[in-house]
Amino acid sequence: MRFKKNRLALVGMFIVGLLLLMAVLAPVVAPYKFDLQDLLSTSQKPSLKHLFGTDNLGRDIFSRIVYGSRISLFVGFVAAAIGTLVGGALGSIAGYYGDKIDTIIMRAIDIMMAIPAMVLAIAICAALGPGLLNTMIAVGISTVPRYARVVRGAVLTVKEQEFIEASRACGGNDFHIILKHITPNCLAPIIVQASLGVADAILAAASMSFIGLGIQPPVPEWGAMLSAGRGYIRDNPHMVLFPGLAIMMTIYGLNLLGDGLRDALDPKLKR
16 A cells, blocks of 8 residues: 555556566567668668667667567566575575674675675676676676675564564474575565666666677667667767667666665555
8 A cells, every 4th residue: 555655656667567568578569670680771860660760780779679678677687586596595594693604604795895786797797708698697696795785684683583483492493494484574675675676787787788798789788789879879869869768767667666665665664
């Protein structure tokens, strides 16, 4: 009910839902194939035939943006899932066991946090090589520290509750307690962080593709489209305008959705 009362959150959910629908129905929505070249129609301005114009190879920009929504959303969700699973596991172990295990894990997390996330992702992708899979791995690993800290803080609060002591007294082992009792009670901050993390992952992936370390052409990734069109920005600004707007609207919608989930799930904000 609190989420429904938040109009901006509903706007964000509508934007994200529209993007997901566009990604699923890309072959139906896109009027052309994303890699179809028409050398007689290069660098055309937006028109009824080509809603967003064409690029320097005569490819329809609208179709490439539609198909690019698949790539960007897939990268964002997978990278956020990697960060959530790895960071959540490390944070749960550190918060539950404490002492030396907590010290070792969190000092390693502190070392990772000393390196800016984008720089860390670039370093990992440069070592692994460009490509879709490596981009998701690099962006996912770079987000592990934030999830680990969020989950650790939640676990430290939950593990002192009476129902944890009751489960332990009934013979529950550590794995059972973490999986069945602690994790479900820490889902709210994890969900909020993950929803906001998807937006950051999409932006990071687009940035890496822009500098040539991410997803490579001819895959219609929005950051790669920006990089390909920057040389034509003066004469054909539509080649960078529409991919940039696609990234902006996606990040905006995900941030609104994440803020709405935070307001709805955070017990401190309940009225």
